[in-house]
Amino acid sequence: MAGSTLEIKDLHVEIEGQEILKGVNLTIKGGEFHAVMGPNGTGKSTLASAIMGHPKYEVTSGSILLDGEDVLEMEVDERAKAGLFLAMQYPSEISGVTTSDFLRSSINSRREEGDEIPLMKFIKEMDQAMDYLEMDKNMAQRYLNEGFSGGEKKRNEILQLMLLKPAIGILDEIDSGLDIDALKVVSKGINKLRNESFGCLIITHYQRLLDYITPDYVHVMMQGRVVKSGGPELAQRLEAEGYDWIKKELGIEEETVGNNA
């Protein structure tokens, strides 16, 4: 299989009755890396959460299709098993559940009952990925995200990404709170997955991450819409000049959602 296609069409999303996304269109194919950029509060996390099925976000119209299948009809776990993965901006802390047990359950959820991953094989794979991400092995026995530093949480998200090998990965602000060394390690992990059968949507409001992971396409979000798309050069221009020129070009005064009435 050459990879999956995620199609987002005219997506409208509300949170607690307020419309946040106002018609997003985006298509991501296997092998492609897309960056979604934009200042804070423009709807980037809302897009990611709506794709994954976060309980607080309500899709009011539009569609999300994965290889033609209606994602919006699927439960959250079904979306994951269909090939979607979201590295969250704020991962949950789950007391009493070790990171290792959680990873094993995640892997086994994709396998048939009776065909669970052998323990030794799992440990080997986990250790390798942890080495690759320069993670402390003790983390596997710590409770999931509990007491983790910001950087540890982000690495843990990428660890999951590497072990679960989804068709489409969505990374929400995976670079926030990382120092430059950690950023390099995390980027290395993501780049390792780069191939024909993996598509990726990288959400960030800094250009910084894109110095290490070169996107094929760059999209800018403002006011709950994709307002501009281009190639990697768009990210570079944003880095050099900021967002003001786009606002001027499009006549946008206030880029966040909700203040544009």
Next chain:
Amino acid sequence: MAVQTKIPYEKEYVEAFSTKKNEPEWMKQFRLQALELTETLEMPKPDKTNITKWNFSTFNHEANGEFIDSLEDLPEDIKVFVEKEKESNIVILKNQSTAYQRLSQDLIDKGVILTDMFSALEKYPDLVQRYYMKDAVSFDEHRLTALHAALMNGGVFVYVPKNVVIEEPLQAIFWQEDPSLGLFNHVIVVAEENSSLTYVENYISHNKDDQTVANVVAEVIAYNNASISYGSVDNFSQGTTVYMNRRGVAYRDAKIDWALGQMNDGNTVSENITHLVGDHSSSYAKAVSVGRGDQTQNFTAKIVNYGKQSNGLILQHGVMKDSASAIFNGIGKIEHGGTKANAEQESRVLMLSKHARGDANPILLIDEDDVTAGHAASVGRVDPIQLYYLMSRGISKQEAERLIIHGFLAPVVNEIPIKAVREQLTDVIERKVY
């Protein structure tokens, strides 16, 4: 229906019972003294739970179990609590009679005692008298303690001499096989100066329709610089009404840690109180429970700080389903003079059904200025955002809930030092929650 609270056993019966058990005279007199008070003392009044209609008087007092030669002869559902790989230091009471006991020669040589209560009364009457309902629990606190003192029909006595440090856990299994037998079980655990021990107990019964009573008192004493880890899995079945009173006294630099898995299926009052008498003494009292069916339970975890720089920590986690209800009282009390003492508590209740009830009732009582104290309490459902996070990795909703619930109860499960018992506790939780 009027519930009869008068106990069905008279002076003659108690005297005869004591004689039959070859008890020392002081014990017989103590029983009779307590028996007299059962008429006049009030029932205990656990905060926010009405127990006046509970059965504390219908039970059989005497039953006989037989001795078994080998652990191999235990039935499968009891055998699972015993470690297979190594020889345990263990006492097993079946219907309050000793079915099996073993203590390693090494520990015997060091003066360690681990034996059933009647043997202890015969072999070490003075030692037992020194501790029996003296410093921890008093026989005249209320009608149930008096009843307990009058009718005690089994238990264990654990004694660790000065400077003896025991690594491997000491274990007791109380198996109420006869469905009508009332369990008046008494546990004494004494750690002399600089000694250290771990004790783990299991209560098991299978009576569903037969009504009976468990009235249990455990007294746990840690002398200067001694350390006691006390683990338990209470697993009385539906027909047993339970009164459970576990109490600790910690002297200077001593430590008593509790890990209580409170998994009874019947109505239960369970109190766990630790007195931090000595300076720099500490206690970490952890308890978890699962309520199901229509049972009513009342849990009290209380630590009283007398000593300077004493440290009391309480953690209570409860899962409530069906139409079960439970009160979780957490009491941190710092007495005058307990300077720089610390009292912290956390009570959390997870509700799995609309009809279940769970209340956390945190109380801090502080009579000293220079102290630290805090409490956290919450009652809620499984967090939908946590569920979302787990499910976003492909884990089904049911499995995600399972993980969260086991994680919620892990603070006690992980503390149980005997693997076989830990696995049984995990199994019980699994059975009760699903």
